[in-house]
Amino acid sequence: MIHPLILIAVFLVSAVLGYFIIRTVPSLLHTPLMSGMNALSGVTIVGAIVATGVAFLAGDGLLAQLAGGLAIVLAAVNVFGGFGVTHRMLKMFDKKKK
């Protein structure tokens, strides 16, 4: 288990770094940025995988496994849908430039 303080530090550092990098994105691209971020928020799929896997291996009840499976499905929709939509939008912006 990773120490809670490390986790909190990771959260703070990445949030600050993210804040300053995202500030460079012009408002022209704010919708794709947002939908890209949205796709990234599906990263919780990683947590869902861990939780489901642990429940499965520990032989937990069907309910826990179903909940985990559902979490993975929801997060996967978020990830694939999000990146797909973002890709479509960005390609629209770019197509005029040769």
Place this chain on the structure above:
Amino acid sequence: MPALQIIISAVLAVLVLAGISMMSRVRTAVAGNLLSAFAMLCGIVATLLFAGVVSVWTIYVSILIGALVGSLLAVRVQMIQMPQTVALFNGLGGGASALVGLLSVQGDAPFVRFTALLAVAVGMVTLVGSLVAAGKLHRVLPQKPVVWKGHALCTLLFLVLTLVFVVVGTFAQGAGLTVCIAGAFVAASLFGLWFSLRVGGADMPITISLLNSLSGVAGSIAGMAVGDVFLVAVGGIVGASGLLLTQIMCRAMNRKLMSILMGGTMTPSVPTPVIDENENEELVQRIMDLEKKIKELEAMVADLEARVKVLDGQLNAAAPAPVEEAPTAASVLSKAKDVIIVPGYGMALAQAQHQVRQLADKLESRGARVRFAIHPVAGRMPGHMNVLLAEADVDYEKLYEMEAINDDFKNADAVVVIGANDVLNPAARNAVGTPIYGMPVLNVDQAPEVIVCNYDLKPGYAGVENPIYSRGKGVYLELGDAKETLMRLMAGIA
């Protein structure tokens, strides 16, 4: 092992950040998005290995189902539906985080219980709030703010209850913990419902940005509960980005975030002039004077009209009067050399972005310079107009942010407004007490010729009349469906 895991997670998080920074330029944005997606894929594989769950087959089945549904949605969805799509995906992410919290809440350490409960709470707020937002944007729920009895109080109450359940649950065991989980789950859902229902259409960009931020935070907290560095890091990045966008949107509308969430939203209050007795009598006297004068003037006008009639008769007898053609919207555009187009949510509703581009093309082929002025909160999500115009193949270099183009309105030959109202309402500068007071607006009123292609003249979402409409001189109102209006305009440009 944890050391290696932290290093790999850090590398992947840096990859994600690099991908995002590539999204700051159109040329590199596509690659940036793919880089982020690639980092995410690596993160998933790494997690499978580190958590030792490679052998769990149900994981792959679930991913496959989600991937199929998500990809199908991504391909099918129309650009016009983008705001609700983003909101929907966002909610799903929040829901997944809440489930992860539920699954890991039975841990021994208080830190795990606390973060798991918090993940449940933030995840449920995100899920319910996003679903309501998506419903409003998809027009299955009322666009106007829904306010129930004691709304602000209930919202606050649910928020406090959620926090209480989370804190108490951290130190609870057994049945007490179960109660706290259920309590946090329900209270957070109710909070999400209450706060999102009272948000109206024009505040949506702010709400979506905020929910986006929340979904990241929910993920990050869930990551703390399961001890996954990559999840914590990326969740933190998303949380920060959403917060930044929320800030930008709030500043663009001169609104306080709290007032949008907690109430006082968009109640168009007309400032009632305060008149004391003395002043009142004076006013009555002046009104009577004015009425007298008006009567005198009316008499004079009638006299003049009679004379004009006589003269007209003489003129008609002599020669047919030369007809000076009154300028029309089309004739103004035919002559204009410098045109600024101002799109708004109405353009999105009418799906008129293709016609807008055709109009721009037509004007350009006649040698005019055409630019687009994009208000930061035009539409229903940050950057909404840019996406629609990009869909219609408008070169992004012609899209100007408000600060970049606001000084040019007075020199433009013509301004074409398409389905925009509040973002160009000059009343925002001086109508104290109205919801839009103090909001930076596009200086459309400084333009000599303004063509308004709006559906009607009703006040916009903020409920404040737009004085441009009644300016009379140099304003051409082309009302109705923007698609048809634009077709007519184009046909009229000789």
